[in-house]
């Protein structure tokens with residue numbers, strides 16, 4: 613029997629299918645990793661925005677993680693929308709309890725439309741309880757600013773913010789460059805050196821769920837045993853293909869194309 617790579621996402625559900633758990637599971641599947649989930653909140657959401665947020669109880673989150681921990685286990689895990697400090701604490705406890713490695717923290721705070729997906733007071737719990745367990749953290753620029761208190765205008769500011777987050781105990785920091793203009797640069801810091809991942813910025817309104825998809829791709833590649841630097845490169849290629857090969861879904865900010873990366877790879881091998 614083939615040994616398969618497994619990945620767990622602990623995040624919120626997006627009814628519109630573009631972000632959160634839905635984006636994560638689609639990405640895991642496309643990268644041939646067995647996906648599992650622990651849902652923290654249900655959101656009523658589409659390409660026009662977030663219409664409702666319904667957090668699950670701490671017990672419900674804990675039990676879902678326990679069900680996986682007691683039987684299946686995981687090779688990597690990703691956290692997304694965690695909503696409250698109580699949920700963050702229980703997630704951190706379970707990660708420690710099962711001694712799970714390859715932990716990717718996407719510090720989801722605010723959806724692009726402005727809806728709050730993390731209570732403001734939970735930011736401290738994220739920093740204190742979860743970040744020291746993270747193999748990789750993947751903030752966008754506004755999230756990096758909120759976590760560090762550093763205003764980010766240029767690359768040097770991002771380097772300063774990455775150092776701040778590394779000092780909190782995160783092994784690898786990726787500060788993404790989606791929020792900006794011109795050539796797109798995602799910046800990785802491993803405590804010693806900075807690596808820049810550059811790509812063309814695609815002019816499109818369909819970028820809903822890019823952050824979730826990127827972090828899920830990193831998680832999937834870590835589950836397969838790749839090093840962080842390579843995993844980030846695959847994630848960058850995956851998201852580039854997903855944004856470039858647009859699909860039309862809904863009337864607002866549409867989702868990305870999760871099957872584009874696989875299709876491009878198949879074309880190359882023909």
Ligand SMILES: Nc1ncnc2c1ncn2[C@@H]1O[C@H](COP(=O)(O)OP(=O)(O)O)[C@@H](O)[C@H]1O
Nearest residue numbers: 752788789790791796813814822823826851855
């Ligand atoms: N217009 C775009 N064209 C190509 N890649 C993009 C575009 N916007 C975002 N990305 C990529 O998507 C990922 C998520 O970026 P970002 O928008 O910064 O995060 P978030 O979705 O969490 O706000 C990054 O790897 C970034 O490089």
Ligand SMILES: Cc1ncc(COP(=O)(O)OP(=O)(O)O)c(N)n1
Nearest residue numbers: 624631632723724820821822823824
């Ligand atoms: C349930 C849920 N989780 C996370 C997000 C944020 O997703 P992200 O990839 O940052 O993309 P945008 O929503 O900001 O486009 C979400 N919206 N819903």
